[in-house]
Amino acid sequence: MISFSEALQLVLKHSVDLGEEKVLLNDSVGRVLAEKIYADRDFPPFDRATKDGIAINYKAIEKGLIDFPISDIAAAGNPQKELHNSEYCMEIMTGAVIPKNADTVIMYEHLSIAQGKVRVKETVKKGQNIHQKGGDEMKGATLLKDGVLLSAAEIGVLASVGKSEVLVKKLPKICVISTGDELVDVNEVPQPHQLRKSNTYTLKAILQGEKIIANRLHINDDKEITKKELLKALKRYDVLLLSGGVSKGKYDYLPEVFKEIEVKKIFHKIKQRPGKPFWFGNHESSQTTIFAFPGNPVSTFANYHIYFKPWINKSLGLPSVRISVILDETFNNTTDLTRFIQAKVQIASGKLVVSLIQANGSGDLTSLSKANGFVIFAPNTPYKKGEVVQVIATRRFFK
Amino acid sequence: MISFSEALQLVLKHSVDLGEEKVLLNDSVGRVLAEKIYADRDFPPFDRATKDGIAINYKAIEKGLIDFPISDIAAAGNPQKELHNSEYCMEIMTGAVIPKNADTVIMYEHLSIAQGKVRVKETVKKGQNIHQKGGDEMKGATLLKDGVLLSAAEIGVLASVGKSEVLVKKLPKICVISTGDELVDVNEVPQPHQLRKSNTYTLKAILQGEKIIANRLHINDDKEITKKELLKALKRYDVLLLSGGVSKGKYDYLPEVFKEIEVKKIFHKIKQRPGKPFWFGNHESSQTTIFAFPGNPVSTFANYHIYFKPWINKSLGLPSVRISVILDETFNNTTDLTRFIQAKVQIASGKLVVSLIQANGSGDLTSLSKANGFVIFAPNTPYKKGEVVQVIATRRFFK
CATH class of the missing domain: 3.40.980.10 (MoaB/Mog-like domain)
Incomplete structure (x- = not known):
């Protein structure tokens, strides 16, 4: 034996x-990615407003201007506009492309607006409230490695780069x-x-x-x-x-x-x-x-x-991780068999503490529903309370 | 605010x-049970052999007998048989009903068999290798409470008591x-x-x-x-x-x-x-x-x-558990906002240790795929390395 x-x-x-197969993006959660995922463009793909307010050319601030007539509105989803006159501003919404000839965004909270004119009430820093083109990822960058287990967080990345179909492990x-x-x-x-x-x-x-x-x-x-x-x-x-x-x-x-x-x-x-x-x-x-x-x-x-x-x-291609936990009681394995004892792992103050479940032999109907793992005990080995042991998880430790 | x-x-x-709805047993995993589950019979429902070997009447051993002619075979799935002569034995298989007039099972490893006769080679204890009727659960006992999140372990219990349809929370x-x-x-x-x-x-x-x-x-x-x-x-x-x-x-x-x-x-x-x-x-x-x-x-x-x-x-009807983890670095929340910082929890020697992930603002494309939770930091509070903090898990910490 x-x-x-x-x-x-x-x-x-x-x-x-x-082997591998292609599945629809919606069906790929819980599967293992079998291809590398690259940025198909810069992220963000344009200089992007991160606040609702106005876009200006900072030179106007350097000249001492604080009042700006509004020339236009740039909304998210509009193609790039242009601020033709540097002494004007353009209203701009979160997610919109920064207009040509503008380089700074001031949020509504720092403005007062009356009769189509805006007054700036707070100090302005050049380039503020702009998420720069490629600031997150440059086109061609590796976003996800193959071999990754796809969870919801990765599904968002895949959607962003247009992967309506995904190559996964069969x-x-x-x-x-x-x-x-x-x-x-x-x-x-x-x-x-x-x-x-x-x-x-x-x-x-x-x-x-x-x-x-x-x-x-x-x-x-x-x-x-x-x-x-x-x-x-x-x-x-x-x-x-x-x-x-x-x-x-x-x-x-x-x-x-x-x-x-x-x-x-x-x-x-x-x-x-x-x-x-x-x-x-x-x-x-x-x-x-x-x-x-x-x-x-x-x-x-x-x-x-x-x-x-x-x-x-x-x-x-996924790793199997055994979890180390702290044994909450003594256990003496006096047999020459490796023992797998049903156990319940709980979290207390940042520690994983495990207690053993008294099961009534291997036919016990309900013991499995009380456990969330099996502790591994080596043959002919005594274990002390407080010792670190390994557990094989059989369900999530928390919901 | x-x-x-x-x-x-x-x-x-x-x-x-x-509200509640009935679903097929196969579809109930991951759902919340909305009924109490009772044992519909004793478990096991009969005195059950736990080893392959022979069933005898212990009185024969008390009389000093060690050789037993074989009268019959009791297999799992056979209705209960009877050992008519207490000086005979009946071969019996794991899972079979203990015959009438038998009370003890001896496994093959403790026997030698020749010409239809069995010789017992080891000491025998009365009643050994029998899982007694009702030994796990008596008819009517509560096996699962309502409100339980059904995992594979509970599916086995539901199958055992014949729940081909299960009442779950909608x-x-x-x-x-x-x-x-x-x-x-x-x-x-x-x-x-x-x-x-x-x-x-x-x-x-x-x-x-x-x-x-x-x-x-x-x-x-x-x-x-x-x-x-x-x-x-x-x-x-x-x-x-x-x-x-x-x-x-x-x-x-x-x-x-x-x-x-x-x-x-x-x-x-x-x-x-x-x-x-x-x-x-x-x-x-x-x-x-x-x-x-x-x-x-x-x-x-x-x-x-x-x-x-x-x-x-x-x-x-499920609890929401926040997980306590040990912070692996200092963090000073100088804002009057509760901060939720993306973080990676890892298990080391029975401890849950969390390190923070440097994300590039809230538009960062791939940061979520590097994290497995958010650490909660209270407003205007400094945190020291080694302190216990709370984390909201966003995926399993291990596969």
Whole structure:
């Protein structure tokens, strides 16, 4: 049996390059940018008024003028105008182009206006209240690097440079597959010996956060059906996320079916709890990666975050960051397994403090909804209160 | 002009109750639960094997038996079987119902099997490897409270209890509206005096994170058109998020149009930077709430997070948490305005450390894509390095 870090290395080593695709700007949020974004013009593209008021030629101020007749109005959206007479002013609105022969803007708050004439009441500085052409970015400057995860802030940049379509990293086509004769559908009333499916719903929901719309499939504990369904799935999908069917049970057919259909085993079983019987492999001819998680909900959920999430991040070119947090209690891992303990991280005075959640074994229904991460505890290691430990986040720490 | 905290109080005071709606389980992730969720049966619903191996009656062990003929196999998904002879064992798979007359499970790793007979090689504890009926939750127990933000972990719980449809808080219908004659569409080539729209794309993208699909609209600087379009929008939407048209400019028609169409002004202008000219109001007969943000991208983005986000959280019954972080530099707010400075929060050894981002005024195109939050600085207050300050997060701190 391999260790957690060996398993993670092997999973990351088998990350894949899924290629690129163009999507509409509106659909690009949450995706990974696959092109560099350059300024297509200077930003701002012209000397731009940053206040509402008047534009003047500063020479008039140097000459001692304080009263200015109004020659015209420059509004945002007007082509550039010209201040023909330097002893006049032009009214100007925020966002408007500074007129030719003007170089300074004085805001309304510093003016009094009567009978079409303006009086300047405050000291004026040459060039004030003008956002200069190219002051933010020069044409050709790199605005966004490829590999960036696009959030709303980047969408604004993309819009500004006219990217109505954006080149992004492709996402894998994924099928989440449950196995087990005891499982019935969510809208069915289970018999006393049956349970409703939950893992495939959970996995489909987490994948929505990756912008992946996965398909769901259920396979009963029948070797021939399992074989047939998996062969079909290999052709259609880049990734299969399975739950159940990988333990020691007589009807845990997956490992032997994988062998028969030439899915290569990269490893099976890891020195960890929960999630020990995780089976990982790939199918070279169809280029499909297979994550076969043990069937209980906490094991599936943990392994998704421990292994699949770093795998998809690496496949998309994103880093996977483990978060360091301060342990709020002692914990002694007396086993030779890496332990992933459900925990709740909270923020207090600039510190991330984590407390462990008492879960009732790996079948506990509601413990996952009380946690926001798993703390990683190395084998045979005691941990003290106040020690810095690493956590794998399973949801946002705050709304 | 009112202060930031007065403005925020007024915005929160005008939160609304949008009601409830049923959605499909698959569509409920990211929504706020509007019903209590109870266990519809015991969890687990039967005494359940947690290991693959054999089920026995412990009395046989007390009698000194170590060899057991196999009577049958109990698989997951089988109705309950019975161990008719207490000196026999039944093979049993993880997830299967414990047979009648059996009370203990021994895993394969502790057995040797030859010729249909099993020999027990390790000490056995009565009742071991059984997850007892109701051991996680008793029928009728509350599994999820209403008001919970549904993440993947909760989706698993909802599936387990058969909620194929879920009652959630309704989301507001929102229109994001840009104003200004200088703006052209993203797929157009702007004239030298024009800019492409970006705010409505940014706002639509952020709202996707709230599961809200907003519509976009542009209104040119024409008073009659503005009036007509706003009257239509009031009828259709619960919230209007506008950008531009609320400053002192001659063509900043919004405040006067709002007055004419009986949208009540709750406030206009706040002692803050950026985002000072924010106009907030509501229209009682149509029950529409209006956030009219100043037009520059940083002001709109900041005010969305400062005001709209707490408003929508409160309207949905969610708390708004400000995050405390440790300031990595000195900052002296010498103005009488609350300052919101773009900043980058990073995690180091269990601490959240924030450094400020030098942005080039409120029109800076790319500064928002370098930040993950705004630090709040109170008016006329000096801040020391190492001090705990509050931050408004604008994206996840980690992927």
